Amino acid sequence: MLALDKVGKTYPNGVHALSRFSAEIKLGEIIAIIGGSGCGKSTLLRAIAGLDRATSGTVTLDGTAITAPHAKIGIIFQEPRLLPWLSVADNIGFGLSDLSAEVRREKVTRALARVGLTDKANAWPRELSGGQAQRVAIARALVPQPEVLLLDEPFSALDAFTRRDLQDHLLDLWADTRPTLILVTHDVDEAVVLADRVLVMRPRPGRLFEEIAINLARPRDRNSAHFDNFKRRVLTALDRSLDRNVPDSEAAANAGEAMWW
Amino acid sequence: MLEQADVAMPTAAAARLSRFARPALGLLLPLCLALGWELAVWLGYSNGRLVPPPTKVFATIAELAKSGELSRHITTTLSRVAAGFALGVVAGTVLGAVSGYWGLARRLLDPTVQALRAIPSIAWVPLFILWLGIFETSKVALIAVGVFFPVYLGVMGAILSVDRKIVEVGRIFRLSGPAMIRRILLPAVLPAYVVALRVGLGLGWMFVVAAEFMGASEGLGYLLIDGQQLGKPAQIVAAIVIFAILGKTTDWLIELATAPLLRWQDAFGRERGAA
Incomplete structure (x- = not known):
């Protein structure tokens, strides 16, 4: 279990980015964190990843405090961040350097097949499309079999079709080993399609505003009335988190189509 | 040909x-x-006396080659460039890497290096001759100084501009310091390093001429001076042509040697494709 206990972050320049964020996340849960800009979503994710230390509170994974990157916690960034001097296969195997070459090759081969890029094994990252590159990044993060996978707006740079494909693909991959997924997103649709729980944050300073459980069976139908219902609830919570008036039903219906910024 | x-x-x-x-x-x-x-x-x-026609230049080269003088001059100049280049590259790489990697060293070292860089390198010549004598050492030292600065700047700049996002990937996979250098920093700075080496080599060829002007009894620079003093323009042009060929060839050798390491770059091997 991943436990966040009153996690806070104040940057050296005095910006209070995150304040007393607490949550308990069970192994295998999918959590979406959503909120307006400056609500500390990315700060929180970087604290969980061990990239930046929280200035107050603790992050613990199964009782171990996280203060630096941890073997059981992986992260996927908004950009694929592939190493341009390594082939696709070597990029996927990047985190497996402590294994023997043989085991590594086998795991990489399986991962390549799993993300449907077997024919790109020896390609350079520059030869991939945006969606392919992000698939390689997902494979690279998943192949060491993390218990917790963090995703920082992983699909926001992709076109709508590719994004939808990759959301489904991510769920498919998640089902293999069922790690905990913590996804930071701007996209209400994405949050509702993927998450068991949506955590809505409010800005200045960033803190937890509301938690919405998405009680929908998977696979989820993006066009069902239930789905729309949950989307509306998340949107309403978002608007209230920014002290806006609750939108009328027409505005909510339209807003669900677009990305929420 | x-x-x-x-x-x-x-x-x-x-x-x-x-x-x-x-x-x-x-x-x-x-x-x-x-x-x-x-x-x-x-x-x-x-009459082609001051500007010799190509046939005369080639005749001069052939004559020098036949007497064995040409290979002696070329060997001398090449070994001076090689020694100076090696020294300059080693010093520039080490100091550039230290300054790039370690902030304290950069604050200590870089202002001094930049001040020294502002001195026209030829200005060192009288001092080098006093310190190191008129023979090989002072010549090699001058070439090394010329090579040092572009290599130092190239290495330091390359390390400073390594993408933080790529370094973060290394941190996520918990690379140790040496592993971070070997698996992330070295490959990331390599393209800029190759450019720095080529610029450094170009300056090495420039400075070998200056070095050989300051009293040499052999070398291609000596051929230039000798040609001027004895009124043999064909010999001067011949030496210039050989400088051009050697400079281009050594530059091409660096490019050739490093091309396999840089195949991943966007700019390389695009036409030949990855098939």
């Missing part, structure tokens, strides 16, 4: 034509100028 290659062009296959067409195009202008001048001298429009 060059003319033959040019003549052979039209008979080559179309694919090879496109591969050779561009360099051949680059040769067109110098070849026309050379031929034109040859013709002008031959037809008597000029």
